[in-house]
Amino acid sequence: MNFWETITGSDITRDWKAFDARAATLPADYRAAWEEIKGHVSLYSDFTGRNLIPILDGALGLLEETAAEGQSVGEVLGDDIPGFCAALAGEAGGRSYRDRWREQLNRNVARKLGRLGG
Structure with missing residues (x-):
């Protein structure tokens, strides 16, 4: 990955298209599951989304292998x-970007209230 790809995110676009x-x-049932996986895994993204590329690659590989073996999505x-996506992203209780933003907001509010009240 070169500097230009890092700045523009073209490497991520290329990976998403692939x-x-x-x-x-x-x-069809696997494609529907893939769309659902993309939506749920995106909650665990960092600012750029680059951390999701290996996770999604592994999930799609799993879907491809099991579809070739004839297993159902439910199996x-x-x-x-x-829950599957949370486990993929790290741990079942993995923090999402919403959790991080909420914590940051709470810290900022507490800091402001501490200054005003003290």
Whole structure:
């Protein structure tokens, strides 16, 4: 990855297009699961989203392998896709960007109130 790709994010765009091309070859129920996985995993993104590329690559690889073996989506992912995505992102209780923003907001408010009240 060169400087220009880092600044513009063109490397991420290229990876997303490759993922979409790979996902297009999956059966319909697997494509629906892929879309749901993308939505849930995005909650664990950093500022650029680059941390998601290896996670999504692994998830799509799993879907491709199990579809080729003829397994159903339910057998592979179970009924809890958000839980599956949380486990992929690190741990079942992994913090999302919303959690980090909430904590930052709470710290800022507490700091401001501390200054005003003290």
